[in-house]
Amino acid sequence: MGNLICMAKKDGGSKGNNGSKSSRRMGVNRSQRKLLAEEELIHRQALSMALHQHQLSQRFDNGSMSRRIGSTSSRRKNLPDADALANGGNQDKVPENLENIKIKKFVLIHGEGFGAWCWYKTIAQLEEVGLVPVALDLAGSGIDTTDTICIKTLAEYSKPLISYLENLPEDEKVILVAHSTGGACVSHALELFPEKISKAIFVCATMVSDGQRPFDVFAAEVR
Secondary structure (H helix, E strand, C coil): CHHHHHHHHHHHHHHHHHHHHHHHHHHHHHHHHHHHHHHHHHHHHHHHHHHHHHHHHCCEECCEECCCCCCHHHHHCCCCCHHHHHCCCCHHHCCCCCCCCCCCEEEEECCCCCCHHHHHHHHHHHHHCCCEEEEECCCCCCCCCCCHHHCCCHHHHCHHHHHHHHCCCCCCCEEEEEEECHHHHHHHHHHHCHHHEEEEEEEEECCCCCCCCHHHHHHHHHC
16 A cells, blocks of 8 residues: 555645646746847837838938928918917917018938938928028938048038039028037038028037137036
């Protein structure tokens, strides 16, 4: 009887071990399936972002965002103004339009690691009020094909902006808007073409004083 009892216990232990091994294998399989599912999700998200980036790049032509038929300004021109809605729909309190502004062209300069594409929301908002935004890709940025290894100086990095200003008609002025390190490019342009720049707007951008190098500003901030 004792032997039979021992055998029964041994068999039970064996079944328990087999059950635990089986459960471990099932757990491993579930973990592997979960990892594969997560990798597939990441892959799909990366592909979606790449497609979105490509679609944005298609909206640019020669370094500036192209204006399309049926733009946001034409689609929304008949919508009530936000201030009018806030005032209970009273159209008499809508601010006057911008037709009397002489300088309507805004040249948007991106920061380091970005491109003209980063201004797409700003461009839509400026167009809605009748202004003329132009977003440029600096050298080696966005869809500009310049090899970044060959860019050694601020002048080389700013070349697309400088070329744009050089080709402006003599009687035309623009407003420059810079973000981040794009401020250094705008400072460089101000020295070369003060007669073609009406205003310069620095949006959280590097402001380089006379005789100062851009990286001197960064070094001071780090210290």
